[in-house]
Amino acid sequence: MAGRFVAIGDSFTEGVGDWDPRFPNGVRGWADRVAKQLSKADPEWEYVNLAIRSKRLAQIVDEQIGPALAWEPTLVSFYAGGNDLLELRQDMDALLKLYGEAVARLCASGAQVLLFTGFDVPISPMLDRMKRRNHVFNAEVRRLAAGHGATLVDYWAWDAYRDRRMWDTDRLHMNRAGHRYLAIRVLDLLGVGHRLAFEPFEAAERVGPGAAVLREAEWLRQWVLPMFGRRMRGITLGDSLSPRWPEPVRPAEGLKKLYRARLSAGPKINEP
Template structure:
């Protein structure tokens, strides 16, 4: 099937859609990029959608494996976010990875596609991931400069303060919940100057916990999510090692039943 317009999404788990679980979708996830594509297609059926993002990918892998593949699809619109998995590593050269990222963004822009990039999330309130806040702030400034230099659109994820609410996050505290993905989709469409029919769900009241209950809750999270996450990194393996892209070529997708 051919399409007059093609949206191609690149990146890691953030763009693949982890946290927005949907067993009816490839890789079992939906995500903000699917939701953006659904709205584009609902407004104009000439759009096709490809998503090359795979969870666990570091920036150099996204650039090496996805950029040329995206350009080969002759995209009208490309969204890309990469570097989050690098920032969480024990050591990272932010200047070096964003230099490489800059070249990738330039290549995508030179293809004639409209390109949209993201800053990183402000994790300052996280007792675990907050330690990377300074790295992310530096990464963000360099990404903003790259976007300005190449004429890319920017979603300033750092400034989406609504996402400081834990209800926008999955139980693993690393990936957004469905509500977080929906909020991000609406922001992307706003930056693209597109309308949407996404209705954010009414969030349940956050659970009231005593200090002891919070400690037990945090300990359970560390056992079930933080420990395995650290273990994978120590072993040099990724949750995405056996996965392929959700939509390697453009397709039509529609909203899931009921939402």
């Protein structure tokens, strides 16, 4: 039976790390892949993706939940809070309260709601405080999913993501392989038949101590310091972006084709 899939959130759901200029905002992502497979089961399925990179929980609640519910989704995915956990200071009680209210609102709509735990990303001991917050956050996500009858995507528990080759160079976002694997797991949880497959990696190359130190220093220089610098200046990578699929589209018509048609018709939304 056809329905409407609405995805809301931040870079995780926008598709950052799965870079592809043939799609809006230059990314594809797991949600596009799920929507495509839903449309193969029934071409009448529609898809909306309101997620924008760098958005905090409060912004997602204020800017995305209302429009998402207005589209009367039958399936809605909600991943939010990851950017809040990376703040230098964070009131976890207030954050979890707001998250819980958002979940209750989504579940009250009658849609099937997908909730996600956050993965214990193998980034750096420097960010262990943020990782401890993630464990607290995940425990609340699991509790809320059980209490509201939401579908839990327990991302944190999947060992496949312990392989660094599932992550983009910033170590915070999945790469193409990571997004593809997540799409497979979500489709399996939904009970949707599909032909997506994940091919295991070859054995990983070993990195010597010297090369590991250089790699860590380069990661700090290229990704961590600029990220915290932007936060101190109050700017984000999503400030100039709009939602990738702000109105219902039918993935059965071809998402790349739909994007080309949008570009030919002229810029109706901001593009990077």
